[in-house]
Amino acid sequence: MVVETGTITVKSGLAEMLKGGVIMDVVTPEHAQIAQEAGACAVMALERVPADIRKTGGVARMSDPTLIRGIIESVSIPVMAKCRIGHFVEASILQALGVDYIDESEVLTPADEKHHINKWDYTVPFVCGARDLGEALRRTAEGAAMIRTKGEAGTGNIVEAVRHMRAVQGTIRRLRALGDDELGAFAKEQAAPVALLRETRDLGRLPVVNFAAGGVATPADAALMMRLGADGVFVGSGIFKSQEPARMAQAIVQATTHFNDDAILAEISAGLGSAMPGIELSEIPELERLAQRGW
């Protein structure tokens, strides 16, 4: 029998398996073990958590392969890692290291201001950030097998993730009312391919899994994003910048499962210590916002 690897079914299939779960940013193998013990469905390896990238500045790049290998060896759950937008060599290195998913991420400093990676070239699947439906489908057209909201990473402020999730879901609701003859004009407005818009309309949702990311800091934030239609949640700085990372991580995992159960949410939100300190969006100059990286 013929055995095929790297197909879109296999790539998007792993994202399907991550649904209803929490993917946590980790910098070290110790972080990764805390995340796995708390019930994370995957970890994301990166050089510094977004809150630290924001604080220390400079160019943020792919993690050192030694750290990524260490993380892969320390846990049995899938390991994702970030590369810079357009940096197809970082992506190739991550694939060679055996990571399970690559995040072509605006959280790192972009390597190309015009071109994203041609993700069809890879056996390993990619996740990409998006602020609206057009951006989500442009990334899908480039081969992304999973989408997440960009939110505003490292702020502990959920407002941008909510904005992006509502933009995607709201536009899908508008799209569902359109006839075939109206798709061309809509494709122009959204700067997205007609075929993917048609598929999205017929499915009533994105053709690939859509997670929330960028600003999740509490169990309530995670449940909010799930109720707004997210398939699962990425938590970056929200775990390891909180007062008690292990407890916060476990509570966010449970909130993502029981997002519709107010009594359970009340119970698991109690006594977690302080969440990460947040940043009001108006304090961040337009040019320093990570979400505006990529197009």
Next chain:
Amino acid sequence: MPTIGVLALQGDFREHCQRLRSIGVATREVRLPVHLDGLDGLVLPGGESTTIARLLQRFGLQEPLRERARAGFPLWGTCAGAILLGDAVPGLDRAPLGLLPIMVERNAYGRQIDSFETDLDVPALGAKPFHAVFIRAPRIASVGSGVEVLARHEGDPVIVRRGPLLATTFHPELTSDVRLHDYFMTECVGPAESAAKALPTLAGGSH
């Protein structure tokens, strides 16, 4: 009409619900023990087995599931679900449900770049091959007594069954072929339902 629960702690439970509904089966998402009441069977979907194992324990689902299984309750695990049904899972840091005498090795085919799709010969489903999607799949390394192997891939069992318990190491919920969902309903749930109906008579009929 039978109602089948789909364990909805984490993973691709939505796809199992869709497939079951497409063949006329009512479904219910199961997150707490109380959600098990009145079900005719339960599907444990694909997902991350370490995550699901923790949530099963945290929300008290393990014992209710074991009790029901002892009474002949039909269960079907796919991928992570098959891992959880097993009775020996090296490296899983929580006890699996231990309902099916199979030893399951996690991530046995390698990492995500080694995930694959292929056709399987499944005589129980007819002559047409079954297209199977394996995602960071586990391998059934050995099967205990009474476990029937319904299909193999490169020699390893990939569909196994013992009475009302079914396990597959791949994801039939990710493709549109519903023959395995049909099989679970007719071969696992159907006989269990008949047996449950016959039970009061056999036991002397208290009501």
